[in-house]
Amino acid sequence: MPKTILITGCSTGMGNASARLFAKNGWNVVATARTPASIETLAGANVATCxxxxxxxxxxxxxxxxxxxxxxxxxxxLNNAGFGLYGVFESLSDADIRKMFETNLFGVMNVVRAILPHFRAKNSGSIINISSGGGMFALPAMSIYCSSKFALEGYSEGIYHELGALGISVKLIEPGGVLTTPFDSSAVARMEAALAPEAYGPFLEGTTRNIAVMRDNAKATADDVAQAIYAAATDGTDRLRYVVTDDIKELVRLRHEVSEEAYMAFVKDHIVPKI
Structure with missing residues (x-):
């Protein structure tokens, strides 16, 4: 029998690409989105939209x-649904911050809590959570986004151990910049619309320029990430983390392999805007 995957956030980007790829490779797909009309084109013999x-x-x-x-x-x-909002901490409202955590952390927990009785009953199942390079290192003007992803990383690693004993796997997908998705541009637009104290003006201008450079260095597409997700879902291993875009691999390596002092100096010299 074909396997079945439920995917959240299928209206655009990585969720949409993943739904198409899994279906193409013979899986049954439960493609979901907040607005069903946005995913009507995905529906087919082996794709249900909800x-x-x-x-x-x-x-x-x-x-x-x-x-x-x-x-x-x-x-x-596949917990793909996410919310991106960049900006210095003082520019973000309590409602903004809570929305970030409600989607990026508590939303994942809600889905996992709902599916676990089904997985436990059959002693099998796979939970794949979309994290971010921002779940392993923090960048300027991304403190709240990164903190939501740091929390997702800790949660996922914890349940990896709990659920592995029950035959249920947990995997973390960690992309950096991804072309062909509206996620990053939407997050930057929200940052530029936020009302930050005037003192942050030069810092935010520099940050916007640096984000544009990082975007220009991003080569991966949503289809590339979908391929990596599919590979992780089907590799038959108990591996937890998958860094899936080249643009963040050097930062991940530095974060894990050099001293704290050397890493922070690198970020200050190469990423924090010069004012």
Whole structure:
């Protein structure tokens, strides 16, 4: 029997590309989004489309039930839905910050909590969480986004140990900059619209320039990341972390291999804007 995967956040970007790739490779796909009309073109013989808002537990339960009713089982969940908002801490409202964590952390927890009884009943299943390079290192004007991803990393590593004992795998996908998605440009637009104290003006101008340079150095597309997700889902290993875009691999290496002093000096010299 073909395996079945439920994917959140399929309207654009990596979620949409992943839904198409898994379906192309013979999987059944439960493709979900907050607005079902945005994913109607994904529907097909082995693709069911459903409304799912990760902040709404009732919609999560309904999508899981619909997927099992349609295909008989769910073997994997890809937690792709996410929210990006850049900006210095003082420019972000309490509502902004809570929305970030409600989507990027608590939303993932909501989906995992809902699917675990099904996975436990059959002693198998796979949870794949989309993290970020920003879950391993923090960058200027991304303190809240990175903190939500740092928390997701810690949560995922913790349940990796808990659920591995029950036959359930947990995997973290860690992309950097990804072309062909609206995520980064939307986050930058929100940053530029935020009302930061005037003193941050030169810093934010420099940060915007540096983000543009990082975007120019990003070569991976949503399809590339989808290929990496599919490979992780099917490699048959108990590996936890997958760094999947080349643009962040050197920062990840430095974060893990050099001293704290050397790493922080590198970030100050090469990433923090010069004012």
């Amino acid at each position: 409304r799912l808002d990760v902040t709404d537990p009732d919609s999560i339960a309904a999508a899981i039930d619909a997927g099992i009713a349609r295909f008989g089982d769910i073997d994997a969940v």
